[in-house]
Amino acid sequence: MEIRKALPRDADDLVRLRAIMLEQVIGGPPAEADLRVLRDFFTRWVYDDPLCLVAEEGGEVLGCIAASFYNHFPSPKNPSGMQAEIHNFAVYEHHRGKGIGKTLFVRILRECRDRDVGRISLYATAMGRPIYESFGFSSEVIVCPEMRLYYRDLVELDLA
Numbered sequence: 001m002e003i004r005k006a007l008p009r010d011a012d013d014l015v016r017l018r019a020i021m022l023e024q025v026i027g028g029p030p031a032e033a034d035l036r037v038l039r040d041f042f043t044r045w046v047y048d049d050p051l052c053l054v055a056e057e058g059g060e061v062l063g064c065i066a067a068s069f070y071n072h073f074p075s076p077k078n079p080s081g082m083q084a085e086i087h088n089f090a091v092y093e094h095h096r097g098k099g100i101g102k103t104l105f106v107r108i109l110r111e112c113r114d115r116d117v118g119r120i121s122l123y124a125t126a127m128g129r130p131i132y133e134s135f136g137f138s139s140e141v142i143v144c145p146e147m148r149l150y151y152r153d154l155v156e157l158d159l160a
């Protein structure tokens with residue numbers, strides 16, 4: 001099995017694997033509109049940021065994992081200020097339980113360490129959680145809730 005950077009030719013697999021991952025998160029298949037947005041994204045993506053790795057064997061993609069990197073102000077726990085979010089982690093069902101997920105996860109952690117990342121975060125599904133915990137990830141009680149504003153509302157704001 002080879003772990004390599006995702007390429008444009010992997011677009012169909014990346015869409016399918018993301019749909020599999022989303023299904024775990026939302027409890028059902030993602031809407032066709034969501035998949036359309038993804039397919040469109042993968043046709044113009046430069047395949048560098050986010051970084052996406054795929055596991056491949058005999059020309060077949062078995063699974064993938066991605067990480068986005070960004071800078072923040074440093075802190076004692078994160079002296080470099082560099083943060084990473086791991087996402088898009090999925091292995092096709094018939095290939096699970098053979099260590100492919102763990103291998104992908106190790107490779108993305110290695111990439112984080114090579115980039116001097118001081119804080120890694122992710123959203124854990126029930127299936128992903130045992131892997132994350134085995135590497136020392138733990139849930140954090142966040143004192144201030146994460147707040148979000150989405151595009152549709154941002155563009156409607158009167159910012160004059």
Ligand SMILES: CC(C)(COP(=O)(O)OP(=O)(O)OC[C@H]1O[C@@H](n2cnc3c(N)ncnc32)[C@H](O)[C@@H]1OP(=O)(O)O)[C@@H](O)C(=O)NCCC(=O)NCCS
Pocket residue numbers: 020021024089090091092095096097098099100101102103123124125126127128130131134
């Ligand atoms: C999470 C996922 C990527 C793991 O991929 P995988 O290739 O099956 O993972 P591995 O074979 O490397 O197994 C890693 C760990 O998962 C657990 N695991 C794997 N197969 C399991 C099974 N059949 N039953 C229970 N636990 C299992 C074990 O803890 C295992 O660790 P171990 O090998 O030390 O026992 C895969 O289950 C998946 O695609 N799930 C759906 C999408 C998803 O939830 N992604 C995570 C998003 S946060």
